[in-house]
Amino acid sequence: MLILSIGVLVWHHFRGDTKMITISPEKYQYYAADDKKVGGISEAVLVEKNGKPSMRCTMKKGKYAWPYCEAAIHFSDSIFEGIDLSSYSKLILDIDYKSADPNGRLRVYLRNSNPIYTKRNDGASLKFNGVEYEPGFNAGPKEIALSDFQVMTWWIADYKVPVEHAAPEFTNISIIEIATSSSVKSGDFEMTINSIELRGSWIKENTLLKIILYAWLVIIIAYILYEQKRLNKNLKVSAYRESRLRKLNDSLKEKNVEFAELAHRDSLTGARNRNAVRDWLDQMSQQVRWGKQTFSVIYIDIDYFKKINDKLGHQIGDDILREFVLVVTSAIKSTDFLVRWGGEEFVVFCPNHNAQQATEKAEHIRKIVEHHLWCHNESLTCSLGVTEMKDERITEVIARADDALYKAKNAGRNKVITSVSVGNVSTSSRYM
Template identity: 35%
Template sequence: MTNLTPKRLLISRLELLLGLLALASVAALFVPADWLTRDYNLPITALKADIYSDQAIGGQSNVEWINEEARAWQCTLKPGFADPFCSFLIHLVGKEGKGLDLSKYTNMTVHIKYTGPPKGLRIYLRNRSPNYYVLGNLNSTKYNTVELTNAELNKITRFKLADFGVADWWLASHSVPVEFSQPEFNDVVLFEIQTGTSLKDGTYNIELTEVSWSGPIVSQEVLYRAIVILWAAVVFSLLIYRQVRLNIQLKQKAQQQEELININKLLNLQTQKFEELAKTDMLTGVANRLGVREYLFEGLNNWRNNQSPFSLILIDIDHFKLFNDTHGHDVGDKVLKGAAEIFRNSVRNTDLVARWGGEEFIVICPNTDTHQATTVAENLRTRLASAEIFNGLKVTASFGVASMNTPSLEHLFKQADEALYSAKEAGRNKVVVSSTLANLPSL
């Protein structure tokens, strides 16, 4: 009679969760890289920009804007300096005083329009760090550099941040330790385009139209590691869950065994195999003590686990010995059969009528509180009292009602028995509710 649906449902949900997790893991391994990519486009026209040439350090080269708003400029390299150059700068420090953190990106895209001798251009991403940066001295920013050839200009060009290196002249002039000699992009404060190495004297026209960075939101390494950790956590959690579940089931099993033993003792059942015993009283046709065993067990479990009310009614046929002594045992048997039939036909479908022994009967009332059980008992009393059992013979009975308020069937039966005794003492043909529960709130 025990309902296994919630447990089966729980297992089904767990299996469904594991299946969905497996599908998600496989999908994560094959998801296109561009689905998990972050992008940042530099607003080149909205940021402060400067141009300068080697004139700042004694050279003769000249630089001027062709169209400042379009970020187009002209550089005229002239002799008079060992390595003449022109540069274009975009300032990247924001209102909070921080530069761009490009460390989470892996690729860089630029579009530079260029006319001039075929020597290419140099790009700097100048990073700031307290390990080498001197406040107020922009030359102390680390010059992360990459060279673009003419073939990579005048078109959209994409390359990796891993292609950058640190300018040798900067490392030498700042005596940077080896541990800080690698490219860094966590606080880039300046983006710079500079004419390339060993350019000839002449005029160069340069225009920057696009700068952007892209990179994975989650790297493959992190993704694979996360999947492994997730599955390890799931397996570990599942092992713990099953161990805890097993312990609970073992405790419940032991508790159920103990309860069955107590019920058997309460019902005065012997140790023979129950399937070999009849659960029906041969005389009256209602259940016997063995027949109420499962009802008592389930009622106790539902009361404990689901807080479902559980009541029982003890019934004693009034003056039954007098019927036997006056009219004989045959009439006594007819009284018992007639009373049992009235009880069985008068209770609800969920109730169980059983012969408790001799002239005593019991009614098991699952999901029934004290008030409802009292109503059932009163209905049985009035129907029995108004019926003619045999040749106009009137029969009455006394009723004791009790509802469970402690996890003890023995206590419940004791309450009902005391209520039955009180009904007899009060003159019989009465319904008495257990005094212990009379003052308690209904479940």
């Protein structure tokens, strides 16, 4: 926006005043006028000289006290219809003037029409926006600022124009008059009009500055509203996360208080530790050897947990471990045992589960973990190895489950691999 604003201002400085209108005989009607209609005896005639309109005047003093000759350009047949020159700032005249008057000056009138003061069939009622200047001969174009024009005081007095309409006005110019000066000597005069142009800005500087200011205000307000909306959204997300973490911490605190006196609980997550299931595992293995029940093991490892710790810090990592225990606990039965085996590794011991049932439970855990909205607002997955205990020691069945977990990680993670023991041979299958 800053670059655009600077570009617009630079353009306005160098190219903003290129708006131009040419008052040529091809477009508008040129006439010669003299003082005969007010009792004078001067004579003016309009001729063509080198393709340009030229007024020749014989100035004579008679009964009329202020003799004159003039060239008039009419923009329409009606004095009420003109052109709006209010957006132009300069009148550029290229006139060659030969005069018996040593001053050699001309009067220029831009006659404005307004129903408030203009009367039908009264050409003198057109407002006299006038200026007097010295054109010279072969002197080239002369620039006259429209701000230098003044309204003739005699006209204001004669037509009793109210003060609010006494200032120069260029909104409906119907006639341009170029006349000899107010006090000239008798003699011959010649005025050749080479060109008449008006130059102005496409947009006024004050208007342009206001537009730029309003544009800045709109952009600033829009930016503030956008930032406010974005901050409100972030605050809502933060508040939601804080609420979830608070509830999670409250829940974990309750769990920790509940298990504070139990030496068989993991102090960080509240899950059982190895000591809690040592004797129980010996009993389960004995039951399996006697053929009284089935028993399966699900070995779980959180995927890329080290990266989470490195990226978010160990505090967030600890929060995730606590939440992971709660999520997995919600996915298993009360008769199952969830044990933190070490670091981000967990083992679920499933009494009365064969390999197929344990595999289905593992897949259920995997999906819940994958689709859960975690406290760090990022996705989390786990890999799982499943095996059913046969005629073997508990350390062997856990080792087979660990081997299946290793294969799940090598297969791309976020998968369930089941190890099936057939005789002394262990085979693996992926859950689809």
